[in-house]
Amino acid sequence: MDTSSPQSDDFPSILKGKRILLTTESLGPVNGVSRTTSNLIEYLRRNGVDLVVVAPQFQHQPAPSPSPSDNDIRLPGYPLPYNPDLTLVYPFHLQSIYSPTLPPDLIYIASPASLGFQTLLQTRQLHSPPPILLNYQTDLTSYSSVIFPAPLAHFATWLLSTVEGYLFLHPSIHIIFYPCTAVLTYLKTTTTNPTTTLLPKAHRLARGVNTTLFHPSHRSPSLRALLSPKNEGFILLTVCRLAPEKGFEFLASIAQRLLASKIPFKLVIVGGNRNPDVETSIRRLFDPVKDHVIFLGFLTGEDLARAYASADLFLHCSITETFGLVVLEAMASGVPVIARDAGGPSDIVRNQETGYLVPPDEEGVFAALVAEVCRDERLRGRLAVRARAYAEEMTWENIHRRVAGRMADALVEREGDLSSETALLEGNGRGSGSGWSVLEKVRLGVAVGVVHLMWLVAVVPLIVHGERIVSRILRRIPLVGKLVSRGRS
Template identity: 55%
Template sequence: MAPASLNGSAQYPEHDLSEFPASLKGKRILLCTESFGPVNGVSRTTLMLVNHLRDHGVQVAVVAPHNHTNTNTFSPPPSPTLSPADKQPEVRVTGYPLPFNPELSIVYPVRNSTLYSRTFGDDAPPDLIYLASPASLGFQVMLQLRQQPKEKQIPVICNFQTDLAGYCSILFPAPLSHAAVFAFDAVQSYLFRHSSIKTIFYPSRFVRRYLESQKIQSNKLEVLTRGVNTTMFNPSRRSEALRKEIAPNGEIIFVTVSRIAGEKGFDFLAKVAKELDARGLPFKMLIVGGNRNPDVEKEVQELFDPLRTKGSVVFAGFKVGEDLATAYASGDVFLHCSVTETFGLVVLESMASGVPVVARDEGGPSDIVSHGDTGYLVPPDDLDGFVAKAVKLAEDHQLRLTMAKQARAAACEATWEKINNKVAWRMADTIVQREEEQRKAPQQSESAAVSTAAAAQQLVPVYGWLMMNNALRETVTRSVVDARLMGGLGVILSFWVITGAYVAFTEGLLWAKGRMRAGDRNAPLSK
């Protein structure tokens, strides 16, 4: 088999992605992620990578916020070839859960030195840091690395999997949305352009265009799609019993799998459902997913009334494993209405299940769906066009079968092994590159190192948590602060202020709506 290309630049060599890099075995990888549990595509992708690395003898320490829902958590097994296993811990840090998505948290300030100590120990810093979809935790890690002397900056690989700015533009009310988008753009641009960030994986052309618009160096950008478990997600899991339960009269079954939240395009999907009903199409719409915040879930469900109350739209709740695979395969057409997906793993899982897709042509699905072959892509605001394609697939049985076979074949080309090996090779090459740089670079004198570190620490008191150790805390003086570093701090702090304001706004809004619903339930019926 011909070697697969690792990237399109000369920065790193090419490798055979069917093989795992032997040089990575035994290396220490600190993996920080904003959520860790089978709650979304990002978490499932991260779990696949952790298991793959550990299976090949890599020491992986996982750092993630506490799961405030107390459900759907997991701890991947340690590497079977390394000892002791306690050098591959899962460390949970504290944070405040977001009201609209309690699986995610705003992580409270934490020092990198603390993370190193709690994972591999004070005397064994990680060889590399991997940031899965960096946000509140990842931003803190990157900002602190900027203050270290160059020779102590641990190299970082980021996987950009979540369009935070896009979510802000949908979730936040104006003018807060404009300020939040600006803050995210500024933070990500400031952090990603630093020399400690060696590679930024991106899942689709949509994301690359965004990163380039933020002036991120093109030689750092590397495409990384996702794989799919084609054994789990398989047309053979189609259940006639489930189909009979959902559509007893043989109606066409549309399926959607998504976290139940406003930013996932449910307002558009509700309009689609009502238009399908207005055209007289006999259908059932199965929506799989939920939200740990019942008020948010209730708001989305109410968008589908009165179709929900008469049984045309069915909310099935969270499903995982075989139950999720069965739900996919038992549908006829998959409808994807989110425009904020950087990849869209649910689209690939649907295709692997032999179910053609109708998706809005925005974000990751644009790179997954082959228009006219495995499904249809429709301009994001074209409601009539979306409904027309859904109706066409619903009414043409032979077209559905043809697209289903082509969708399955396309999904079988995406394997987790090659994708995770691609990440592993980039890790190995990055570590080797750093080791070579350290051998060649002249050693900075101790006095110069102290001077550099002290200058980076001369910041306002709120920044004290970023100091690397107690000795440096005592070296703070009144000398001039690095203007660029202070500028970065200002941007970061503005982000936290905006996010905090929005959290307070959302909490208050959800509380008020909850009280209103309770009042409506308790109100006496009019005569």
């Protein structure tokens, strides 16, 4: 996003100059959370917000991050063995990310995990924490079913649900954004009384798309000629990280079915994995159809936009996505989508209007629809036009305006309580800017101790057995799609 763009006329004036602390688990690697958060950071800074961004340290950044600020903070951590792009932040003290004598006016937590959970746990120990907006973008429980064997997967799911239920229901949380219906259904299970506690705070927030960058005009005849030198058939596209939970076993089966039915095609896969063993194992799934499959690796910016627009059909086979930004980017590029009917894409794709939704385990139905759309040029064109029209309504500006509005609401409520809160603090012998009390410091110390304990119980074993876990994941890749599907049912 161009940071030189003028400020938005309808940006809430109450936010200008306010100190906002934004934490995110991913900033730099190419994924939906990172791109979503990067756009929000640029939007807030462009409109005069005093923003401090806290994120894990990431050494091998494949794409430009948002314009950095001197106040930005990177915390050390441990890269996940099966996906080095994601880092578990080591235990830290709240004072490492903001001063007790100059607290933020508001906290925004994107996709809470190791960083977000620690921030929430410690912030709730304060007598008067700033209001918090939480964007729940990643369903961690779905990944647990892939990483761990059955007994540990059930324990991990229970543990995550318990921790999230405890942290998310604190009064300091003003709102919880969720990306799709499936995530809201999960969030309801994190508490025994969701009707009176969680639901009033829950607010659906879709993701936006850059409709200028991702546009049908970027269709490239030269790229199509490179991908299919002899005009050998339809170009089918998939964009996602090469990882077990992304549905590649399902996609490989679809490719084999299309080949058996004599559909001429080239399957183009955009994405990669920083762990070469994982990437190699994914590629091997396509050995039976290797002459019809092209791996392009990571693409960003205009290269990615050309790849989208140059395709005839976009295939989305993951069932672990809480939103599916790539689906929206494909639609903005004027490419119809066929997706498995699970998670975020179920709320994006309008069945039979902008593409098709297929029951998650129906490989035959999926392959038949791909063949039908490929063969029927008029149908493909009609779906493409409607897909683009839908995406034009989902601009980043519209999405970020909604976030800014909720931030403004939180500050208005906060300022409404400021007089009585200040009087209470002065009555207790300290002003609002005099730092944390002795009791708060003790509570924070205990909270940090709890984090250390959780690391010993839940994280250190993952680190110690990291390579073993990766090896087991590689062996299970042909079964992952079925395991994830079973865990969702």
